[in-house]
Amino acid sequence: xxxxxxxxxxxxxxxxxxxxxxxxxxxxxxxxxxxxxxxxxxxxxxxxxxxxxxxxxxxxxxxxxxxxxxxxxxxxxxxxxxxxxxxxxxxxxxxxxxxxxxxxxxxxxxxxxxxxxxxxxxxxxxxxxxxxxxxxxxxxxxxxxxxxxxxxxxxxxxxxxxxxxxxxxxxxxxxxxxxxxxxxxxxxxxxxxxxxxxxx
Ligand code: GAR
Numbered sequence: 001x002x003x004x005x006x007x008x009x010x011x012x013x014x015x016x017x018x019x020x021x022x023x024x025x026x027x028x029x030x031x032x033x034x035x036x037x038x039x040x041x042x043x044x045x046x047x048x049x050x051x052x053x054x055x056x057x058x059x060x061x062x063x064x065x066x067x068x069x070x071x072x073x074x075x076x077x078x079x080x081x082x083x084x085x086x087x088x089x090x091x092x093x094x095x096x097x098x099x100x101x102x103x104x105x106x107x108x109x110x111x112x113x114x115x116x117x118x119x120x121x122x123x124x125x126x127x128x129x130x131x132x133x134x135x136x137x138x139x140x141x142x143x144x145x146x147x148x149x150x151x152x153x154x155x156x157x158x159x160x161x162x163x164x165x166x167x168x169x170x171x172x173x174x175x176x177x178x179x180x181x182x183x184x185x186x187x188x189x190x191x192x193x194x195x196x197x198x199x200x
Contacts, residue, residue: 001027001184002078003080003084004084005034005042006085007042008036008090009041009087010042010087011040011041011043012170014033014086016174017030020178026181031079032051034056034071036089038055056071065093068093068095069095072095082103082181083096085104085139102191105184107173108137109166110169111131111132111134112135112137112144113145116143132153132155132165133154136148136150136176136177147195149180150180150183152175152176154169
């Protein structure tokens with residue numbers, strides 16, 4: 001399966017997907033990495049592994065629709081069947097969703113539906129929860145609300161800061177994202193309403 005990974009920054013989740021493919025855990029190919037930030041370290045990670053990596057400048061394209069049309073061109077040119085959002089800090093619009101409905105995944109650093117949106121780990125600390133975690137879900141037209149594929153819990157410690165909690169959640173993100181992608185690639189997910197059933 002040809003995969004596109006959309007990124008905005010550091011790219012550690014991209015790295016986890018690359019490593020899973022290179023180790024043979026995931027039978028898929030990243031055919032393109034697309035960033036909305038020119039200086040995203042994720043672009044360098046991709047290049048180090050010989051993966052086609054491009055920057056699409058949203059500011060040059062005037063509107064969200066034109067920007068997503070440009071992304072669609074890159075996706076089609078690289079025969080992408082699945083899109084992974086990996087620290088991609090933009091809301092997916094109608095243009096991309098219309099063409100890739102049910103084929104876009106996101107990783108979010110919270111146990112959704114709690115703490116959607118930005119700074120999820122800080123939201124968790126500020127709220128005083130005892131358990132935090134991460135979620136891989138399908139993307140739909142509402143922010144961080146699509147059907148949930150996998151989640152993993154992380155205990156919150158009394159002396160946790162936003163950063164220490166984010167680090168421990170990130171370790172779990174790097175495990176569940178490749179696991180969730182593997183389920184999609186192996187066609188082991190079935191939808192029942194908004195519930196995602198895993199075929200053993
Ligand atoms: C990750 O923690 C990811 O879950 C989060 O951004 C970080 C990206 O790190 N994504 C979101 O908050 C999306 N709402 P990475 O660039 O090292 O993968």
